[in-house]
Amino acid sequence: MQTAVFFAIAAIAVASALGLIVRRNPIHGALFLVVNLGSVAAIYLMLNAQFLAAAQVIIYAGAIMVLFVFAIMVLIPGKEETGPDPLRPFRLVAIPFGAFLLVEILLMLVVRPAPPREPPGAEGGAEAIGRLLFTDYLFPFELTSVLLLAALVGVLALAKRKA
Amino acid sequence: MILLVPGSYYTGLSAVLFAIGVTGVLVRRNPLVIFMSIEVMLNAANLALVAFGAQFRNADGQVLVFFVMTVAAAEVAVGLAIIVAIFRLRPRLSVDDLSAMRW
Numbered sequence: 001m002q003t004a005v006f007f008a009i010a011a012i013a014v015a016s017a018l019g020l021i022v023r024r025n026p027i028h029g030a031l032f033l034v035v036n037l038g039s040v041a042a043i044y045l046m047l048n049a050q051f052l053a054a055a056q057v058i059i060y061a062g063a064i065m066v067l068f069v070f071a072i073m074v075l076i077p078g079k080e081e082t083g084p085d086p087l088r089p090f091r092l093v094a095i096p097f098g099a100f101l102l103v104e105i106l107l108m109l110v111v112r113p114a115p116p117r118e119p120p121g122a123e124g125g126a127e128a129i130g131r132l133l134f135t136d137y138l139f140p141f142e143l144t145s146v147l148l149l150a151a152l153v154g155v156l157a158l159a160k161r162k163a
Numbered sequence: 164m165i166l167l168v169p170g171s172y173y174t175g176l177s178a179v180l181f182a183i184g185v186t187g188v189l190v191r192r193n194p195l196v197i198f199m200s201i202e203v204m205l206n207a208a209n210l211a212l213v214a215f216g217a218q219f220r221n222a223d224g225q226v227l228v229f230f231v232m233t234v235a236a237a238e239v240a241v242g243l244a245i246i247v248a249i250f251r252l253r254p255r256l257s258v259d260d261l262s263a264m265r266w
Contacts, residue, residue: 006168010176021187026195033199040206047217064239071243094189102182128222144233151237158244
């Protein structure tokens with residue numbers, strides 16, 4: 001039962017990722033990416049990572065994708081990617097390269113599978129993550145706030161029109 | 164909770180998504196689509212981290228995913244601001260036009 005659910009969600013995820021790179025219109029690509037992020041959130045739920053599933057939907061599918069759609073709306077008028085591609089033969093080489101990379105990673109997973117191990121560990125709820133964030137990972141957690149502040153100031157400096 | 168689906172299925176899905184993201188970055192010309200493909204790759208890496216974390220009954224991987232999400236949010240904000248600043252005055256939305264820093 002759970003395997004069937006997994007394969008259904010995985011099919012949606014792979015199909016939407018393919019839709020992102022196949023469709024010409026970036027708005028369609030953004031909507032496909034929302035579907036992809038949502039299905040990955042569903043897989044997080046299957047992996048018992050409820051907090052991350054919620055964070056994925058709120059941060060990625062909510063905040064980041066809204067930003068993407070805004071950028072597409074600002075940039076797109078009259079600038080579609082059209083016409084013949086001068087570098088097309090070079091680009092098509094990328095597909096065998098991508099397939100080769102996939103085979104390589106899968107080979108790595110098959111040849112050296114991770115040994116199943118069951119140390120007494122924490123569950124994936126918000127409590128376990130919060131405990132880790134405020135004990136073992138306190139310093140990186142605080143650094144994150146500096147990073148976000150730097151990004152905020154940087155974006156403001158970039159977006160400000162020169163007078 | 165016991166995982167009913169083998170952990171290698173999750174990592175396999177993550178590998179497939181990552182390869183699709185790499186192909187998207189290499190094939191597409193639109194900088195926004197390239198950026199979205201990078202998000203697909205980040206998500207694939209996150210999925211692998213969560214899958215391994217579930218396999219080893221360890222929440223550290225999920226903390227790392229939390230940090231990756233934060234950094235991705237900052238990266239998207241800065242990256243989109245740069246893309247908008249570069250392409251606002253250009254006639255075409257194509258990364259091939261950006262050759263100013265090529266020697």
